[in-house]
């Protein structure tokens with residue numbers, strides 16, 4: 001199988017990769033680029049663990065071939081904190097509200113919620129539930145995740 | 161104040177790494193490792209006639225193909241039967257790769273190692289296995305009929321049969337007591353299969369150091385110490401040459417306590433053989449068909465009671481579905497049968513179970529471990545009694561409660577640890593009072609009427625449980641203060657998201673009087689602590705928490721002794737505050753713990769200026785005794801173990817209000833309330849999180865999750881698309897209240913909390929749906945279409 005050369009901008013850095021055409025974006029990020037923060041929980045598009053931002057929009061990196069992401073910008077969990085390491089409001093809110101336990105689903109939630117609050121800075125309860133209803137978590141029962149989203153909205157409002 | 165850390169909702173120390181993608185889960189390790197994939201049986205029951213690999217051997221990137229024939233003698237044997245029990249007369253386990261017969265869909269037959277997983281799967285697809293199909297046995301009833309056998313040498317498909325009976329005070333057996341009772345009822349209950357289903361599956365990564373002849377294995381396990389011993393035994397390696405590490409683990413919930421999995425011995429074996437790192441990461445389908453499930457039981461209940469609803473006799477016969485193998489023994493049905501009495505004094509109790517084999521995935525503990533079934537049975541019984549007598553459901557429970565002044569209370573049974581089942585403490589009437597207030601039990605009739613006037617159907621339900629937690633035999637803790645003043649804590653059991661790094665650090669910081677930031681905690685790494693049992697049965701906080709506290713107390717005592725000498729004070733006059741040993745009442749007279757650590761280790765060589773204080777010409781040691789006095793050891797460290805005489809019993813009560821749609825039969829949980837008693841809380845934020853997560857899994861088990869096996873033993877819903885786990889939209893907001901009756905059994909007065917949330921949920925939802933609908937609920941989970949059918953069948 002011949003590899004395809006692609007260029008991705010991941011977390012602001014231009015990365016060139018030679019990848020087999022069938023390679024999933026999730027595998028490319030995790031194993032070719034070493035960004036193992038993006039997790040894989042089902043590989044069939046249901047759990048949302050593998051969610052990354054593609055040109056700012058949440059996508060399931062297990063449902064996409066790396067080759068089709070050629071030329072696009074990707075943000076993974078590793079790219080959410082500020083360059084100086086300061087955690088983003090969403091990350092801080094999850095820590096404050098105990099929005100994670102094992103942490104396996106967390107990168108997917110963080111990416112999803114980052115986009116959600118960018119588009120809707122003051123979501124209602126319903127909108128938060130709707131917003132995270134594509135991500136599974138087996139640990140937290142979601143209550144503290146929902147709380148984290150509201151808290152993140154507050155932090156963003158306080159800081160802007 | 162450092163000493164107030166115990167009991168505080170301290171933020172988790174593991175979060176910064178997990179929030180930034182810096183966690184290290186199994187599949188994040190082993191860059192450049194060869195990867196394994198498995199050819200698994202597509203049939204539930206078949207004999208292997210032939211395995212043909214000829215089409216596969218030319219695949220570029222293939223490294224090796226192994227079948228059972230290739231395995232060395234020790235590895236070719238069946239895997240260990242981990243928990244033997246005299247009643248498990250026909251325990252059976254699988255060989256790591258199937259030898260001649262496969263007994264469930266998903267059983268591993270061929271192991272392929274290749275340059276990467278894609279290629280390994282390519283190879284798997286090209287291997288042909290020729291099977292002769294055998295008749296599969298699916299479901300407990302088919303198993304009990306035993307027209308066909310899962311194991312040719314297990315008659316009747318019965319792996320185990322156990323009866324326990326507790327006679328009444330008057331000496332009556334349960335059956336006699338029921339015959340003599342003023343009221344009797346008999347009914348059948350059913351619970352379907354579910355599974356732990358952590359979002360991270362299993363996985364193993366093994367590295368052989370040929371020069372050192374040592375093996376390092378990372379595995380996503382709930383017990384690294386025991387995996388280590390199993391690997392050493394199976395591969396014939398000296399134990400000190402094997403180290404096993406549980407990295408960050410993406411959830412366990414019970415399934416990862418099973419060990420060694422076939423892959424846990426095969427992957428290290430291949431790594432040694434190939435002289436190259438090998439790893440295997442389970443995919444979701446593999447997790448569905450080749451790990452473990454739980455819950456499925458059929459229960460036949462007979463109960464006799466008096467006019468007040470007091471149970472005079474209870475007789476339960478359980479058919480337990482054990483799947484194809486019994487590596488974890490009969491722990492699940494034992495727990496069901498012994499935890500069934502819950503918070504109640506039963507006049508007489510008889511419980512009998514048969515654990516039967518079926519051609520399905522093996523059954524091993526999933527959070528709750530047999531208790532959800534037990535509570536379903538007991539609480540359905542309480543509701544039936546109330547219905548029969550026209551009594552309030554909570555009044556019937558009250559009439560049966562063990563009273564607060566009756567502890568310790570001996571249930572007269574033998575628990576899962578082989579020890580007497582004696583409740584240590586609790587306050588069940590108090591707990592129910594709190595719950596009724598929290599949910600508004602007494603005013604619900606009015607609420608229900610108002611809803612009915614609007615054409616809405618709502619119902620309220622309740623469920624109570626007692627949970628034996630913190631089972632032995634033991635856990636240990638090691639605490640070391642180094643000369644930089646840092647405190648290093650380790651314990652052998654593992655973590656899967658419970659926040660042990662935080663809770664254990666809180667304990668150590670409180671015990672030692674040091675700031676939390678100075679404490680670091682390592683779990684599940686045999687390089688740091690080799691003796692442990694594992695994380696299961698809500699035991700980590702109780703077992704390791706107390707072991708660490710005891711180890712800290714040793715360290716503290718030693719620190720005070722050394723500091724007393726340095727300060728020329730009496731140890732009894734010293735305290736440790738903020739990492740400094742000081743004389744009580746004169747804070748100026750103090751010595752930092754860092755210095756005490758230096759002084760604790762008499763040196764010849766000064767590796768830094770601080771260490772110079774402990775060298776032999778520093779003038780700090782007395783000439784009357786050797787530098788390391790008799791009975792002493794160098795270093796400011798301590799190790800201790802906690803081994804309880806028996807389990808400690810947490811308890812709780814849940815209530816829910818549900819609404820059922822008159823047209824569509826959709827079931828919605830409007831409110832969910834929890835009163836929970838796990839003794840003293842180390843970190844209330846973490847405990848609440850455990851309860852939320854447990855309730856969510858309980859909701860899954862009550863309304864959505866089931867393993868849909870067809871009559872051929874094919875699992876029809878082996879994906880997240882078809883096995884429905886609750887999303888945020890399906891889980892209610894959980895209102896919690898805590899009652900704290902400390903355990904008298906351990907120094908910290910704590911009880912376990914990990915499983916609590918899940919235990920009574922099916923019972924509570926059944927009770928609430930029954931109340932809303934006026935239709936008896938005897939089978940869980942319940943889907944809208946099942947409720948719809950029940951309505952149509954109702955008289």
Ligand code: FES
Pocket residue numbers: 039040041042043044045046047048049050051060061062063
């Ligand atoms: S791994 Fe992509 S959605 Fe589950």
Ligand code: FES
Pocket residue numbers: 099100101102103104105106136137138139140359410411657
């Ligand atoms: S925190 Fe474990 S799956 Fe969400």
